[in-house]
Amino acid sequence: MADIAERAGVALSTVSYVLSGKRRISEDTRERVLRAIAELEYRPHTGAQALASGTTRAVALLLPAAHDELSIMQHAFVAGAAQATSERGYALTLSTAPARAAEVTRLVDANRADGVILMEVELRDRRVERLRSGGYPFSIIGHCEDNSGLTFVDFDFEHGVELAIRHLMDLGHRRIALFNETHHSRRRYGYTVRSRAAFERLVSEHGLEGSETEVFLDTYKIRDAAREAFRQIRPTAVVAVALAAAVVLAAAHEEGLRVPNDLSVVGLLSPQLADITNPPLTGVDFPAVEMGRIGAELLIDRLAKPDQPPSQLLLAPPLTIRESTARPRRRRAARAGAPSVGANR
Amino acid sequence: MADIAERAGVALSTVSYVLSGKRRISEDTRERVLRAIAELEYRPHTGAQALASGTTRAVALLLPAAHDELSIMQHAFVAGAAQATSERGYALTLSTAPARAAEVTRLVDANRADGVILMEVELRDRRVERLRSGGYPFSIIGHCEDNSGLTFVDFDFEHGVELAIRHLMDLGHRRIALFNETHHSRRRYGYTVRSRAAFERLVSEHGLEGSETEVFLDTYKIRDAAREAFRQIRPTAVVAVALAAAVVLAAAHEEGLRVPNDLSVVGLLSPQLADITNPPLTGVDFPAVEMGRIGAELLIDRLAKPDQPPSQLLLAPPLTIRESTARPRRRRAARAGAPSVGANR
DNA sequence: CTGTTAGCGCGTTCAT
């Protein structure tokens, strides 16, 4: 900066002001400074700016448990967040530190980032508590039980399940199963709990013969659980949350169930995945990229105006019909074989 | 730091040396300093360290073209790189800036990162040239045509295609098609070119009836291209590169081809994807997480010892047999129906 | 083994 100040024949601070625009500078000197900057290929030193200004213009994205595993949708969050931050002139720092409360504030404490984007939160989350009570700027992709004061964006799983069930009911399905995700641990993730709650409510409201099945996020267990459920429940349709959907298809295939002829499947997952399954999944498209983007924007907004009331967004996109759902066929066979008593409501 | 120096009754620099370990400190003062640090909950200011030391202890991962799209495997790279960097005490900064040469050096020029990890390089890549000629520390996940001086890790696609073809030949397949990925643009990505080259070599070496099909990374086009290829080539087996594999399965399904009964498929993709396809894909597992990890480690090693000769790693994992391959069956039917003239080679 | 001190590159207040 000193070099360009000298070359432009001005004071060092003038250069700073030209750059930041925090002061009116005469067009004349402005020109000279900018020219010198161009000629010397000067690049501001982000670190020094951060040190002097006390703000890093970087946010941290906490990418929990990147235990080599699946969590394919996480990538979309990352991609969305990366885009949004870069558009707003922020850097995005990734951390795969374990999801312990002690870790979430580290990057901000070390002044590597101004704020934090949290993912995979549980209904009651100690990391959230830590950030909240410590007064750290943060946003969540997902949400908790007690959301007072929290800034977040989430997919409306309740609404998603409702759309899915309505679609299946419209097609004539009455025996619908929910395939939910669950984790090895005892953690209670919001989307799992909310999906189940919505499912149970709808089942009882409409007198459906649903039956939930919780499956584990391990591919093999998921598949076994699915096959067993098919035999026991004999659903004509399935609502599957997240990655479970992809595996349900495989399990159905193994059971000799053709989708959608013998079994309809509605998935709540990202369109990127829904498109490459076999057959492509009808479902409520999880707008993962958008959510990542919004999560970042909410945080950056918050950094700019810390006193604004927190934004809380629930995204409820429509159902996209692909090829995995159809009218139930088993029922006809069942009726023909043994005319059931139940009226069609 | 001044606070803890005062509290411990030492000079400020002593605190620094205790922290960095760059000097021998008597156990006594060491103790006092550490206690003061704990009591005051002192956290080093990364930015200030960076400014003073001239090294940020952060590396940038260039995640090109996060155009909302697929590129699911990219996530694994990111996850692997994130793990490795965090283990070595580095931060990982993500950038989705467009893949222009001007962008790749920005983060390092602005002192946000010490080096760069590049992905999705083309055979002749201007970004690589820029980094190389500018003397920037960087590593590549992938590699180029001219790799002199480059540090990289890549999947050995040539070897992968060879394993795939061998496996299919062992099963008795002779009419094998390659479904390759290609991008909308005219970019020449190494893995596409190398896969094709290997395929062509093997086809001619073994007198196979292969026929390559290039498909676009757009889900719908991929599927149409696949269906058309099935009709024209009537392959008994397919080798599919990356995401094409998932879509080939869907296309086969639509054509009424059962996998593996009517068509065997071998994929070169990540096991995370291979496991959730329907049926699970036999293939050479693309060790994406591992590659991301190695990419980061190579770069960090390079930052530590800039004068070491560059490491160039080609990973060639074995074939994993899942459920998408079997002995060819069509041939029998064909023979029975219309005894073909062609000898069995 | 420990202390002193000069920067690292920039933002910003105070004076002009």
Next chain:
DNA sequence: ATGAACGCGCTAACAG
């Protein structure tokens, strides 16, 4: 409208 000078928090000579 411009300039001089101090400080952000830390590292690394240099000096004991």
